[in-house]
Amino acid sequence: MKLLLLRTYSNSLGTINPVAELCQKAHAIGALTLLDAAQSAGHMPVDVRELGCDFLAFSGHKMCGPTGIGVLYGRAEILDSMPPWHGGGEMIVSVTLERSMFKKAPHRFEGGTPSIGDAIGLAAAIDYIEQIGRAAIFEHARNWRDMQLSASGNCRGACSKIAARPICSM
Numbered sequence: 756m757k758l759l760l761l762r763t764y765s766n767s768l769g770t771i772n773p774v775a776e777l778c779q780k781a782h783a784i785g786a787l788t789l790l791d792a793a794q795s796a797g798h799m800p801v802d803v804r805e806l807g808c809d810f811l812a813f814s815g816h817k818m819c820g821p822t823g824i825g826v827l828y829g830r831a832e833i834l835d836s837m838p839p840w841h842g843g844g845e846m847i848v849s850v851t852l853e854r855s856m857f858k859k860a861p862h863r864f865e866g867g868t869p870s871i872g873d874a875i876g877l878a879a880a881i882d883y884i885e886q887i888g889r890a891a892i893f894e895h896a897r898n899w900r901d902m903q904l905s906a907s908g909n910c911r912g913a914c915s916k917i918a919a920r921p922i923c924s925m
């Protein structure tokens with residue numbers, strides 16, 4: 756199996772990758788795609804159909820949410836064809852001596868008691884981000900990039916051509 760891992764946006768270079776185009780190219784050679792949206796989920800639209808990725812992941816704490824939780828999206832038909840990676844309650848349809856049948860995703864991957872408090876916290880964080888609006892957050896970051904560029908002397912010409920976003924760690 757071939758898997759292309761890519762990120763929406765690089766916080767080292769400030770560049771935004773052409774994700775939809777890269778996903779199309781990967782699919783053309785039979786590869787699946789996993790998009791790491793840790794840096795972008797709080798700043799840019801996240802529409803998996805438009806991006807065309809097979810999987811997408813981001814961390815809760817980079818969305819102003821709790822640590823220890825995040826989101827993994829996968830296309831339903833792929834997830835339902837994958838075996839669970841650990842066992843626990845609430846994931847089983849039936850068990851016999853011969854075979855076990857598991858629920859559809861996401862339940863087949865979430866055996867045992869989930870991290871309920873973290874999920875409630877992450878949902879509140881996502882509501883908060885959506886209330887401000889990703890477009891407003893993106894604009895704020897762009898202004899911040901301009902401030903960085905105007906303070907950065909002779910890098911300005913080159914950086915302003917490639918960096919669509921601030922260059923910083925978070």
Ligand SMILES: Cc1ncc(COP(=O)(O)O)c(C=O)c1O
Binds near residue numbers: 762766793814815
């Ligand atoms: C693109 C990207 N993916 C993953 C991570 C790591 O995320 P976490 O802190 O949840 O392990 C980072 C951290 O900066 C990141 O920038």
